[in-house]
Amino acid sequence: MITFFNGIGACSIGIHVLLEEAGADFENRIIDLANREQFSPDYRAANPKGKVPAILREDGSLVTEFPAIALWIGHTYPEARMLPADxxxxxxxxxxxxxxxxxxxxxxxxxxxxxxxxxxxxxxxxxxxxxxxxxxxxxxxxxxxxxxxxxxxxxxxxxxxxxxxxxxxxxxxxxxxxxxxxxxxxxxxxxxxPAVQRALRADGLATPEKSGLAA
Ligand SMILES: N[C@@H](CCC(=O)N[C@@H](CS)C(=O)NCC(=O)O)C(=O)O
The missing domain is CATH 1.20.1050.10 (Glutathione S-transferase Yfyf (Class Pi); Chain A, domain 2)
Structure with missing residues (x-):
């Protein structure tokens, strides 16, 4: 299973949505940005850049940077048809x-x-x-x-x-x-x-104030 490093309220919600759209099997690992967990030795060992989003793939390799992760998702889950073929x-x-x-x-x-x-x-x-x-x-x-x-x-x-x-x-x-x-x-x-709603609910962002979605 892949591990998705995510921060609540961060840009990583965009990757969370794409993983849900893709039907990926993943662990949603929350990095507590407000309490600076991105700088913790454990997270720095996993991702020296200390940012989210990041994805630890099944082969143990890490992908960082939103466009690269999104490209990987589009390519890895072609049945979701989120990346043009050409x-x-x-x-x-x-x-x-x-x-x-x-x-x-x-x-x-x-x-x-x-x-x-x-x-x-x-x-x-x-x-x-x-x-x-x-x-x-x-x-x-x-x-x-x-x-x-x-x-x-x-x-x-x-x-x-x-x-x-x-x-x-x-x-x-x-x-x-x-x-x-x-x-x-x-x-x-x-x-x-529905995929976006699943991601918002999992991250506690499904409220009228945080996303416009009713809880
Ligand atoms: N260039 C990175 C930017 C990622 C980024 O800036 N993430 C923010 C959250 S929106 C972050 O991890 N901030 C924690 C910090 O800078 O300490 C990408 O494309 O993924």
């Missing part, structure tokens, strides 16, 4: 996931949620960084909105990239960050899916 289709899935993780998450949400990491002693610099993060999230969501258009899913068919958008729309929902209408609709379509 190279061009896969290229577009990686392209959009990397944009979400590297630009919108790392250069946007990180600054909104944790400006104190960058300016520990300067509240006004923290506020400026938070505002910059909000601008970056808005630009990112507007670009995704353009890509999504009036389709149900980002690239047409449902792909592993939906998991990356979902972790961000859940953050927007929980923290009252405005979303373009079609991105909000994408979130609603996601929480209507």
């Amino acid at each position: 190279f061009e289709g896969q290229l577009r899935v990686i392209e959009i996931m990397d944009y979400m993780v590297s630009s919108i998450h790392m250069r946007g949400f990180t600054f909104i949620f944790a400006p104190m990491k960058f300016h520990p002693d300067d509240p006004s610099a923290q506020e400026a960084l938070r505002a910059h993060g909000r601008d970056q999230v808005k630009i990112g969501l507007d670009n995704l909105s353009e890509t999504l258009g009036d389709k149900d899913w980002l690239l047409g068919d449902f792909t592993v990239a939906e998991g990356a958008l979902f972790y961000m729309t859940r953050w927007c929902h929980q923290h009252g960050i405005e979303m373009p209408d079609n991105i909000r609709d994408h979130h609603q379509r996601m929480i209507a899916r």
Whole structure:
């Protein structure tokens, strides 16, 4: 069985959703980020990067980084049809996931949620960084909105990239960050899916406040 290293409320909910969509057999191992378990010797031995998500595969090897894990899930569970068969289709899935993780998450949400990491002693610099993060999230969501258009899913068919958008729309929902209408609709379509509901329930996120899903 694979071990999924997950953090409650973290970006790893996107991978949790994909594992459920894939019908994977996995252990949901919660790393207590609030109490800094990611820095514990045990977790550092398993994942020296000290981040979630991560997946320990049955052969004992570890996969980290959201786009890589998502690609592995799409490839390993082909019956779930979450990865296009052709190279061009896969290229577009990686392209959009990397944009979400590297630009919108790392250069946007990180600054909104944790400006104190960058300016520990300067509240006004923290506020400026938070505002910059909000601008970056808005630009990112507007670009995704353009890509999504009036389709149900980002690239047409449902792909592993939906998991990356979902972790961000859940953050927007929980923290009252405005979303373009079609991105909000994408979130609603996601929480209507049984696999997404299973992941949210398992992580204690199935509440109107945390995800828009009734407990
Ligand atoms: N580049 C990583 C980012 C993962 C990441 O930043 N995870 C956060 C949770 S959303 C984390 O583990 N934070 C704990 C920490 O930084 O101490 C990926 O794509 O998976």
